[in-house]
Amino acid sequence: MDSRSSDTVTGPRAEDHLPHTAQAAVKIVIAGGFGVGKTTMVGSVSEIRPLTTEETMTQAGIGVDDDYGSDTKTATTVAMDFGRISITDRLVLYLFGTPGQERFWFLWNGLFEGALGAVVLIDTRRLEVSFDVIGRLEERGVPFVVAVNDFPDSPRYPVEDLRAALDLAEEIPIVRCDARRRASSRDTLMTLMRFLHSLAITSAPR
Numbered sequence: 001m002d003s004r005s006s007d008t009v010t011g012p013r014a015e016d017h018l019p020h021t022a023q024a025a026v027k028i029v030i031a032g033g034f035g036v037g038k039t040t041m042v043g044s045v046s047e048i049r050p051l052t053t054e055e056t057m058t059q060a061g062i063g064v065d066d067d068y069g070s071d072t073k074t075a076t077t078v079a080m081d082f083g084r085i086s087i088t089d090r091l092v093l094y095l096f097g098t099p100g101q102e103r104f105w106f107l108w109n110g111l112f113e114g115a116l117g118a119v120v121l122i123d124t125r126r127l128e129v130s131f132d133v134i135g136r137l138e139e140r141g142v143p144f145v146v147a148v149n150d151f152p153d154s155p156r157y158p159v160e161d162l163r164a165a166l167d168l169a170e171e172i173p174i175v176r177c178d179a180r181r182r183a184s185s186r187d188t189l190m191t192l193m194r195f196l197h198s199l200a201i202t203s204a205p206r
Contacts, residue, residue: 022092027114028192030081030097031137032121033129037149037179038097039081041121045185046083046095080111085189093189117196118144119188121179124154127165134166145173145195147188 030038043050081097096111112118118137122130130146137144146168148154157165159174168174175191178184 022086022090024090025092025094026116027094027096028189029111029115029118029142030095030121031118031133031144032098033123033126033133036121036123036126036129037151038121041119041149041177041179041185041188042081042083042095042097044180044182045085045189047086048084051082085186087190087193095189112140112142115142117192118142119192120144120146121149121177122146122162122166123149123151124157124162125151127162130166134168143196143199145175145188145192147175147177147179147191149179150176 030041032038039052043052080099081095083095083097085093085095087093096115098111120130120133120137134144134146146162146166148162150156162168162174163170163172173191173195175188177188
């Protein structure tokens with residue numbers, strides 16, 4: 001007799017299967033520093049059960065990792081987060097969340113391979129953790145938008161002040177979002193898709 005529980009998950013759930021109408025898939029990366037909400041965004045917007053690689057934070061990271069919020073944050077992404085969202089019946093986005101700690105950034109090369117674009121999540125309480133992230137995307141030539149994740153105690157700055165502080169080009173969109181909310185995260189992804197569409201039109205031969 002099989003001793004396994006009848007509710008044991010033995011394969012993908014029906015709702016996790018790729019829609020039969022899907023004709024195109026696009027890879028998008030959710031990037032940002034430690035603790036800015038990348039895992040939260042992937043989890044809130046994904047239509048499938050997200051894959052995460054979170055591990056419990058230990059004393060081994062003291063003095064190595066950014067310890068901001070360590071009194072409340074108990075786990076951290078060590079490889080990637082993965083989710084999926086259908087923008088239309090035909091277009092599917094595959095979402096990859098990057099690890100935030102600098103010691104895991106060697107994984108970024110693989111995560112950004114083939115990516116059409118990225119969302120850079122920032123926390124206005126710690127803008128400095130975003131500088132290297134944005135710099136790496138610019139070096140790789142990956143188009144991106146910036147999403148300001150609104151934490152309850154985050155200071156609010158005018159968009160132009162943020163643009164100046166992050167040294168962003170005028171054409172790069174900056175939006176506010178709440179990574180905990182599906183609608184807000186989806187709107188952020190739609191901003192990225194519209195930006196990528198505008199870049200494609202601009203670069204198209206005339």
